[in-house]
Amino acid sequence: MSIEREPEPSSPPTAPSTQMAAMPLHAPAIVNFVAAAEPVAQNGPPSPIRQFLSKRGNGALADSTFAAVMLVCALSIFAIVLFILTILIARSRLSLAQFGFGFFTRSAWDPVSGDFGALPFIFGTLATSLMALAMAVPLALGVAVFLSELCPARLRAPISFLTELLAAIPSVVYGLWAFFVLVPIMRDQLGPWLYKVLGWTGFFEGYNFGVGLLTASIILAIMILPIISSITRDIMQAVPVSQREAVLALGATRWEMIRTGVLRNARIGIVGAVILGLGRALGETMAVTMVIGNHPDISKSLFAPANTLASVIAGEFSEATSDMYISALIEIGLALFLVTIVVNAIARALVWAVTRGAPARSI
Amino acid sequence: MSANPTPIAAPGGNGPLRTPTNYRTRAMRLNSARRYGMNHLVTGLAVLSTVLVIVPLVAILGYLIFKGASSLNLAFFTHIPAPVGETGGGMANAMLGSGIILALASSMGIPVGIAAGVYLAEYGRGKMLAMAVRFTADVLNGIPSIVMGLAAYSLIVMRQMHFSAFSGGVALAIMMVPTITRTTEEMLMTVPHAIREAALGLGVPKWRTVVSVSLRTASPGIITGCMLAFARVAGETAPLLFTAFGNQFWSFKLNEPIAALPLQIYVYAISPYDEWHRLAWAGALVLILMIMVSVSLVRIYAARGILKGAS
Amino acid sequence: MGVGIDVEHLNAWYGTNHTLQDINLSIPANHATALIGPSGCGKSTFVRCLNRMHETNPIARATGVVKMGDLDIYKDASPVDIRRRVGMVFQRPNPFPTMSIYDNVASGLKLNGFRNKAILDETVERSLKAAALWEEVKDELKKKSGASLSGGQQQRMCIARALAVDPEVLLMDEPASALDPVSTSKIEDLIFQLKSQYTIVIVTHNMQQAARVAENTGFFLNGKMVEFNSTDKIFTTPSDKRTEDYITGRFG
Numbered sequence: 001m002s003i004e005r006e007p008e009p010s011s012p013p014t015a016p017s018t019q020m021a022a023m024p025l026h027a028p029a030i031v032n033f034v035a036a037a038e039p040v041a042q043n044g045p046p047s048p049i050r051q052f053l054s055k056r057g058n059g060a061l062a063d064s065t066f067a068a069v070m071l072v073c074a075l076s077i078f079a080i081v082l083f084i085l086t087i088l089i090a091r092s093r094l095s096l097a098q099f100g101f102g103f104f105t106r107s108a109w110d111p112v113s114g115d116f117g118a119l120p121f122i123f124g125t126l127a128t129s130l131m132a133l134a135m136a137v138p139l140a141l142g143v144a145v146f147l148s149e150l151c152p153a154r155l156r157a158p159i160s161f162l163t164e165l166l167a168a169i170p171s172v173v174y175g176l177w178a179f180f181v182l183v184p185i186m187r188d189q190l191g192p193w194l195y196k197v198l199g200w201t202g203f204f205e206g207y208n209f210g211v212g213l214l215t216a217s218i219i220l221a222i223m224i225l226p227i228i229s230s231i232t233r234d235i236m237q238a239v240p241v242s243q244r245e246a247v248l249a250l251g252a253t254r255w256e257m258i259r260t261g262v263l264r265n266a267r268i269g270i271v272g273a274v275i276l277g278l279g280r281a282l283g284e285t286m287a288v289t290m291v292i293g294n295h296p297d298i299s300k301s302l303f304a305p306a307n308t309l310a311s312v313i314a315g316e317f318s319e320a321t322s323d324m325y326i327s328a329l330i331e332i333g334l335a336l337f338l339v340t341i342v343v344n345a346i347a348r349a350l351v352w353a354v355t356r357g358a359p360a361r362s363i
Numbered sequence: 364m365s366a367n368p369t370p371i372a373a374p375g376g377n378g379p380l381r382t383p384t385n386y387r388t389r390a391m392r393l394n395s396a397r398r399y400g401m402n403h404l405v406t407g408l409a410v411l412s413t414v415l416v417i418v419p420l421v422a423i424l425g426y427l428i429f430k431g432a433s434s435l436n437l438a439f440f441t442h443i444p445a446p447v448g449e450t451g452g453g454m455a456n457a458m459l460g461s462g463i464i465l466a467l468a469s470s471m472g473i474p475v476g477i478a479a480g481v482y483l484a485e486y487g488r489g490k491m492l493a494m495a496v497r498f499t500a501d502v503l504n505g506i507p508s509i510v511m512g513l514a515a516y517s518l519i520v521m522r523q524m525h526f527s528a529f530s531g532g533v534a535l536a537i538m539m540v541p542t543i544t545r546t547t548e549e550m551l552m553t554v555p556h557a558i559r560e561a562a563l564g565l566g567v568p569k570w571r572t573v574v575s576v577s578l579r580t581a582s583p584g585i586i587t588g589c590m591l592a593f594a595r596v597a598g599e600t601a602p603l604l605f606t607a608f609g610n611q612f613w614s615f616k617l618n619e620p621i622a623a624l625p626l627q628i629y630v631y632a633i634s635p636y637d638e639w640h641r642l643a644w645a646g647a648l649v650l651i652l653m654i655m656v657s658v659s660l661v662r663i664y665a666a667r668g669i670l671k672g673a674s
Numbered sequence: 675m676g677v678g679i680d681v682e683h684l685n686a687w688y689g690t691n692h693t694l695q696d697i698n699l700s701i702p703a704n705h706a707t708a709l710i711g712p713s714g715c716g717k718s719t720f721v722r723c724l725n726r727m728h729e730t731n732p733i734a735r736a737t738g739v740v741k742m743g744d745l746d747i748y749k750d751a752s753p754v755d756i757r758r759r760v761g762m763v764f765q766r767p768n769p770f771p772t773m774s775i776y777d778n779v780a781s782g783l784k785l786n787g788f789r790n791k792a793i794l795d796e797t798v799e800r801s802l803k804a805a806a807l808w809e810e811v812k813d814e815l816k817k818k819s820g821a822s823l824s825g826g827q828q829q830r831m832c833i834a835r836a837l838a839v840d841p842e843v844l845l846m847d848e849p850a851s852a853l854d855p856v857s858t859s860k861i862e863d864l865i866f867q868l869k870s871q872y873t874i875v876i877v878t879h880n881m882q883q884a885a886r887v888a889e890n891t892g893f894f895l896n897g898k899m900v901e902f903n904s905t906d907k908i909f910t911t912p913s914d915k916r917t918e919d920y921i922t923g924r925f926g
Contacts, residue, residue, distance in 0.1 A: 048793060049783065049840040056786055058754035059568030066570035067486055073478030074487065074496050077544065080537055081499060084506075084514040091517040142412025150409055159417065161662065166420050168654045170598025172625045173647045176632050177423055180640070222423075225416060253402035276505065283507025285601040286629060310509050310601075317605050333513040337506065344505035348498060489732060557768035561832070563730055565782035565839060566758030575785055579772050 081341075088334040094327035103331060109296035109312075111320070116328040118335065120296040124306040127213055128288065129281040131302075132220035137274055140225050144232035149258050160230075167226035175287035178219040183210035183291055186218075191303060206301040211293040214302040219287050228277035231351065235269035236262050238355045265354075272350030279343040283336060285310040309336045424651070431648025434641040439649075444611055444627075450638055454646050456613045460528070460622035464607055465597055467532025467617070472539030473589050479540065480547025480585075485573050497548070500541035511537045512602030520606060528614070528621040531607030535596045542595065546588025550581040587664040594657035598650050600625040624650060676873030677743045677759075677842045678703040679724060684738035686719050686728060693719045695897045697738070701890075706869040708884035708905065709877045711894035712925065717877045718765075720894065721845045724875065725760035726753040742843070758786075760843040761836035766852050767828035769820030769835075775811050778820035778831060782839035797838050805834035806864055826857025833864065844868065846876040850883070862887050881921065885909055893917045 089096070095103060095116060106117025147159060187210030194214075195204045239262050247261035263270070293305020294315045307315070309332050320326045387395075438453045445452030479496065487493030515534035520526055554577050562572040578585070600623075603609075608620040609630060628646040631639035679701040686694035694716045701707050709717045722728040723736050726747060740747050747756045769778050777784065779798045788794065798815070802808040807830040811818070820831060829849060836844060846865070850858035865874060865887045878884050884891050885905055892902040893914075901908060901917045912918045919925060 047840050049788075049797065049838075052783075052788055053566065053758045053786060053839060054755070056758075058752040059570065060752060060754075063568050063570050066573070070478050070482035070486055073475045074482035074493075074544075076475055077479060077496050077499050077503065077541060080540065081503065083518075084510065084537075087514055087517045088510075091521065139412045139416050142409045143416050145405075146409040146413040150406055159413070161658070162417065162420070164662075165655060165658050166424075168594065168598075168658055170600070170625055170650055170654070172598070172600040172629050172632075173427065173650055174423075176628060176643055176647050177427055179632055181423075181426065222420070229416075253398050255402040255405040256398065258405075279505045283505075283509070285507060285509045286625075290629075290633060310507055313509055313513070314601055314604055318608075330513055330517065333510055337510045340506050340510075341502055344502045345498075347505075348501045352498075555768070557764065557766060558770055560727065560730070560764065561768040561770065561835075562781070562785065564725065564727060564757055564762040564764070565785070565835070566754050566756075567782070567785045568754050571785055576770060580770070 084337060085334075088330055088337060092327050092331035092334055094324055095331045096327075098324065099328075103328075104335065107298065111316075111322070111325050114322065114324050116324070118309070118328075118332055120298050121307050121309045121312050121332065123298045124213070124292065125282055125308040125310070127306070128217045128220055128292070128308060129278055131213070131217035132224060132281050133274065133278055135217065135221035136225045136228060136277060140228035140277070141232060141270070143225075143229045144236060145258060147229075148233045148236045149254070149262070160233075163226045163230055167230065171223070171284060171286035172290075174219055174223055175290035178215065178287055179290045182215055182219060186210045186212075186215045194302075203300060203302050206299070206303050208303040209293065209305065211291050212301075212303045212305050213292070213299075216288045216292040216306075216308075217302075219291060220281050220284055223284060223287060224277040224281050227280055228273050231273035231276060232266075232270050235266045235273060235351065235354050238269070239265045269351050269354030272347045272352075272354070275343060275347035275350065279340050279347055282343060283310055283340050285314050289314045427644075427647055427651060430644040431646075431651070434645040435648055436645075439642070439645050443613060444642065445638070447636060452638070452642070454622075454624060454627055454642055454649075456610065457622040457624045457627040457646065458649070460607070460610065460614060461597060461624040463615070463617070463621060464528055464531045464535060464603070464623055465593065467529065468535035468539055468596060469589075469593060471532065472536035472592070473543060475536075476540045476543025476592070477547050477585065477589075479544040480551060481573060481578070483544065483548040484551035485577060497545070500544045503541040504545070507601070508534075508538060508599050509601035509604070511535075512604060512606055515602065516605045523618075525618075526606060526608035526620040527618045528607055529617045531603045531621065531623065532617075534602035534606050535599065538596050538599065538602065539592045542592040543589055546591065547581075547585050550584030550588060551577055553584065554580045583664055587661050590657050591661055594654055597653060598625050600629050604629075676704040676871065678873060679843060679875075680739075680741040681724075682739040682741075684720070684723060684736065684740060686716070686723055686736040687734065688719075688731065689733040693897055694723070694736075697899050699892060699899060699902045701873060701875055703873050704870060705890060706865060706874040706876060706888040708888035708891045709875065709894060710879070710881055710884050710891060710920070712920065713879075715894040716897040717894045718847050721762075721847055721875055721877055724843070724845055725762055726756050727762065729753065758782075758839055759841055760845060761839060761841035763829070763833050763836050763844070763846045763849045765848045767825060767832050769823070769828050769831055771819065771821040773820055774816045775818055775820050775823070775831060776815040779834045779838050782835060786839075798834075801834040801838040802831075804837050804864075804868065805830045806860060807831055807834055824857075826853050826860065829853060829857065829861065830864070833861070837868075841872065843873045843875065846874065848877050848879060851879060858883075881909070893920060895920070 099106070099116065103116065104118050104122060107119045108115040108117040109120060110116070143163070147156060147163075151159065187208055191204075191208040191210065191214075195208070198204060243265055244257055244261040247257045252260065288308055289311040292307060292311055294307055294311065295305035296307050296312070297304060299306065313329050313333055313336075317326075317329055320329055436453075438451055439455070440453060440458070441455050442451065442453035443456040444454065479500075483493050483497060487496070511534045514537070515530045519530040519533060523530075558576055558580065559572055562576045563569065567575075603623050603626045607623050607626065609626045610620045610622040612622075614621045624646055628643045628650070631643040631646070634640075681697055681699050681701075684694055684697040685692070697720060709720065711717050719728060724740060724747075728734050728736055736748075742756075742759065745751060747760075770781060773781060776798055779801055780788075780794050783794060783797065799808060799812075802811065807827060810827060811823070811831075820828070823831060829852075833849070850861045853861070862883060865876060868874060869887075874888075876884075876888060888905050890903065891905045891908045893900045893908065893912075893916075895916055901912060901914045903913070907913075908917060909921060912921060
């Protein structure tokens with residue numbers, strides 16, 4: 001059914017008018033066109049291509065199936081979190097029932113008598129992580145500032161490659177080095193020196209075996225440094241160039257430009273990067289297990305052997321015989337899970353606030 | 364010297380705002396010096412911290428390579444560990460075991476991860492659900508790997524009452540999924556929207572567009588992302604501690620404990636035998652070399668592959 | 675063979691932005707129709723409603739009736755079917771970067787499962803000839819990537835790609851705006867030759883271009899269609915003052 005319209009007389013200027021063209025346009029003499037031919041009426045069978053395509057399904061079923069499968073896989077991310085949560089709660093029923101919240105405030109750890117309290121490990125985790133942060137953050141910020149603002153272009157690629165490499169080295173390899181190199185250094189050289197210089201603070205009492213809180217903190221600092229540094233760099237690079245130019249145009253020195261044009265804008269994100277480093281430090285397992293001394297104690301001395309939440313699981317799980325023992329260890333794992341989720345969520349939210357949801361690195 | 368010297372005519376004429384360069388008060392000069400001094404100080408600090416960081420890290424790397432190289436020999440790749448007290452032997456079973464576990468983990472983790480990434484980039488853009496998935500994946504990436512091992516233990520090992528390669532594979536697969544999801548999404552976002560529209564405009568159904576246009580264009584980057592995830596879990600020890608558990612002998616069965624390279628390194632490192640220490644160093648070197656290769660490949664791909672695919 | 679398109683009470687939104695307001699017109703078969711108007715007046719949105727590409731945007735919405743011949747394209751057919759009958763050439767050439775020239779042109783068929791090699795070869799050659807690109811690329815069809823051609827060649831290849839699926843209507847959204855004058859004139863020649871076989875709708879910023887190639891022209895302004903008439907009449911004696919203002923360059 002074709003719509004037929006009589007040619008209308010000129011309507012008032014504001015009403016739209018619709019008219020069918022009566023004849024083809026004569027080509028103006030600007031370019032040499034082939035004269036428009038009258039359309040040839042072709043009422044024969046459609047071409048094989050049109051036949052094929054019209055018979056071809058429109059893929060509606062395949063489309064919805066495909067989309068559903070993709071959605072299910074995306075939901076699996078949630079499923080993984082829920083699965084871990086529920087199964088850890090389920091398997092730590094025993095110790096949850098027995099000790100309740102007191103589990104985390106008591107200082108006992110006696111597998112033989114079945115008395116468990118996780119406070120020493122919380123102490124160990126916090127002490128090592130915070131000390132590691134204290135050592136790593138200033139250095140990481142310095143490296144980030146250097147790499148993103150001050151570094152000559154030629155050096156940038158090798159140094160950042162090195163940083164990436166160091167972030168990718170497995171924990172057990174760091175642990176291996178720490179065990180055979182760092183521990184003897186701590187025991188024979190660094191430890192005695194620290195006692196001589198800082199012994200008056202009371203933090204360096206006790207026998208120094210080389211393993212302990214301080215050694216673990218040092219290797220932890222080395223391990224979290226690359227991640228803090230590279231995320232800080234990402235954040236600093238996310239600050240628009242216009243901000244830096246504006247400050248420079250006012251006559252600032254390089255450092256002042258970095259301080260006001262970049263760091264001030266990136267403050268929130270840098271805090272996020274630091275918290276990400278903290279999250280990594282909280283959960284770091286193998287390297288810490290190898291150099292922390294594996295002793296459930298709370299002590300003021302930095303030389304004292306201790307344990308963290310992660311390292312007690314790694315160190316004692318395979319020897320856990322009783323159900324209560326296993327349950328206690330799984331409950332520690334649950335605590336670790338919840339704490340790192342919260343810390344990471346806060347950190348990611350802060351980083352996102354600055355980079356506006358640009359895809360994060362997978363480190 | 365007076366605090367305010369008389370301004371003299373500046374060379375080049377007197378504009379209304381020109382201050383002759385010698386018209387600087389002592390305060391201005393001191394302020395200038397202080398600011399420049401501060402600038403130099405901070406620059407120095409930044410360089411110093413970089414040096415403080417780079418030098419020891421390079422030293423660690425060098426030490427590892429040196430110790431490992433002196434312990435590495437052909438027997439390492441072909442022999443299983445010798446009985447305690449004997450020299451020789453290698454970690455061939457651990458490398459095979461790692462390979463088996465990683466193959467298991469990849470077969471489960473890579474398809475799910477890529478599919479989730481496809482959802483985020485192609486179907487979920489702008490939706491709240493996609494933002495939640497993205498955020499959760501990022502958070503999952505920060506969970507300690509030992510927790511994944513505990514979960515796999517609780518689900519599989521406790522039920523089956525024995526350790527297995529399968530449970531190790533599951534633990535590692537859980538770790539791979541969030542990583543691959545994010546990198547796949549990232550790579551798919553680099554595909555220009557114009558070519559998706561071109562395919563849709565030709566009457567190609569959406570699923571075919573995603574597969575034959577988006578995925579195909581982004582494939583170098585997606586493969587790179589999978590390699591990164593693979594390399595990351597290849598070095599993980601904690602999740603395997605009580606899932607795969609380790610094995611001193613050759614093992615090919617999925618339902619039995621199996622050796623894995625990082626696991627073996629850990630066990631040997633804390634053992635009292637020198638010979639095993641030597642093997643641990645050699646194993647560490649193999650791991651580092653593998654990491655170096657994959658990080659370098661990623662950089663090469665990043666420079667070449669993505670640019671080519673998204674022109 | 676082309677088919678005419680009839681549009682009745684078409685309204686389109688992007689989110690809350692009422693981009694097209696009550697458009698009514700008839701696009702005649704086997705002729706070229708140009709749509710002119712200042713930036714942002716809704717011309718691109720309009721043509722995207724004609725092949726249901728508008729709805730690929732998650733916040734987009736459209737109401738009204740668009741008919742191809744007898745078929746209501748929104749009610750009686752799926753988007754995929756419509757897009758196979760109504761081809762589109764975009765403002766910027768968008769070849770598939772991972773495919774060769776041959777694969778690019780054949781993509782509309784190959785990606786829909788067409789396997790017959792002989793017909794594919796013949797179709798690719800025919801389409802490239804129709805797009806006036808055959809002579810330039812015939813020796814390197816399978817060796818060169820689609821993205822390695824020059825801008826004008828890429829756009830002609832995109833036209834060939836659109837023609838390969840044998841559509842009945844060809845929509846062109848400012849096809850030459852990103853190209854140099856030589857390529858532009860080649861493409862205008864093309865349109866002139868193609869319009870006897872297809873119904874062509876061309877959106878253009880360039881009024882001279884509209885005058886050169888199209889029999890009918892519609893003038894859009896702020897989401898409304900102000901005037902639709904033969905090109906002759908629009909450019910010499912427009913009925914609406916706004917049209918006249920635009921044509922004489924008073925705005926836009």
